[in-house]
Amino acid sequence: MSAAQQQAPRFRPVPLSSLTQAPSLPQLKRTARPDDRALPLLTDVRFSPLVVASHRDGLDQTLHVMLRAGVRMAFVSGTQGDLVGMVTADTLMGERPLLRALAHNVHRQELSLADVMTPLTHWEVADMQAVRHARVGDIVATLREHGLRYLLVTEQVDGKTSLRGLFSAKRLEAAMGQPIDADLHAHSFAELEAALVR
Secondary structure: OOHHHHOOOOOOOOOOOOOOOOOOOOOOOOOOOOOOEOHHHOEEOOOOOOOEEEOOOEHHHHHHHHHHHOOOEEEEEOOOOOEEEEEEHHHHHOOHHHHHHHHHOOOHHHOEHHHHOEEHHHOOEEEHHHHOOOEHHHHHHHHHHHOOOEEEEEEEEOOEEEEEEEEEHHHHHHHHOOOOOOOOOOOHHHHHHHHHHO
16 A cells, blocks of 8 residues: 555545435525625625626627526626626616617617617726725715715726626615615716717
């Protein structure tokens, strides 16, 4: 017997058992108060499901993929695979596609994500350094101040800006047990106007 075989194994299999009934699926039960640290409510994109769709993809096709993945926001990639925008389920199901279709005299089905996405140049992001010590109330105040449903968080990695995560108004509302605001669409009129003139 070789020396390698004589050594105790480094890893051992864990014991298994058979199920006698179907297990329940876990439910997210995170509660938060405004003074709590916000970081536990950050969706870290390194460990969370992400949908990245091509700017050429259709609206209904993308919405279907998002709903199957259980997300309400998707990132949009350009021809070279780089990020060029983002789109939400609310946008895809809202009035922006209709306005774009009317403005260009085409059917809604002819639109692609490039027609309705929020381009990268219009993103409002927070730096991870600022978020690291922020409280839930700080994030809520930021969403209210800028009329956002999502707050994207970036960080500097090796001198480059990298997407780290996001805060979702829906997740914060669920954690706090109350709506953040009656209506966070502060930019809705500006968005409608921009959709018509683009």
